[in-house]
Amino acid sequence: MTRIAIALTPHFADWECALLMAVARSYLGVEIVTASPDGRTVTSMGGLRVTPDLAHAALDPQAFDALVIPGGLAWEKGEAPDFTSLAADFKTAGKVVAGICAAASALAAAGVLNNVAHTGNSLASHKQQAGYRGEALYRDQPQAVSHAGVITAPGNSPVTFTTEILRALGLWGPEAEAELAVFSREHS
Template identity: 35%
Template structure:
């Protein structure tokens, strides 16, 4: 089984990765979702779900293979303790492992310079510039729900379905017409208004 890591913090936005993690964990995909955090303490999501991380950065062997790092947003990205996630993101980019970030996780990436060379989005350009003082990627910003550029996928906080679609496409889980139908189902529902 191939691992996809989901980075969790206290206050992580549990819904932002829920569409894609459910698809990745389906039988037959060849993937399994594992969680990673800065330490081994249980993390409580914005929705009140408590998750015990599979891995923690303090003990993580960077020899553990993984195919993608997914980083949900949430309330913890301004906390100093969570800035150590930078080393996992750096490792991912160095090894050409895709990184997918949504909502305030894009702000974290922007503040650490990871958006400067890639087309990307976030909650808004003005928000990125205000909340990520080291952000210098304005010329690469795209005003879209989700943006995929090479090994980077970014999305704004209201783009969870688009974010998931781009991840599923990048990992070749669902493709073509099947992916379009999947997207339409979760974006528009069974009943068209």
């Protein structure tokens, strides 16, 4: 069974991971495991209180197929954990690593975007990260970018973010396509 680790932060953007979690779990039989920095409850930007399954430190890349990090206000508030080792460990293990919104810049900070095509909220936000050297590979577009198992998206793109993660995990097929078509119909 495919397993996806969702690494939440305080004030995470609940809509950025909700579609992926719902489609993957409810329609495709994927096991979704949530984690917070210390394993304690976190509250999303929308006020959704999530009691995670475990702490970030307990996320073993060998036990998962993907690490997904939604964005949110933790970065703006100075409360975001450092994802450098977690993201690097998943990437080194050949697992899918995905970040949307501010979390795409967290992947930039971790150096994960230096050798893959990617996007995010803006190139300027990535360039503020000391570990970022991937400017030539940045794609300024409103849809997710997937390259070599790394998926990034600006915060306005949860549909293409979900689609690219499912594709990278080999889960894209008629059922996934049908479900995403329903949820993204207003954007057609």
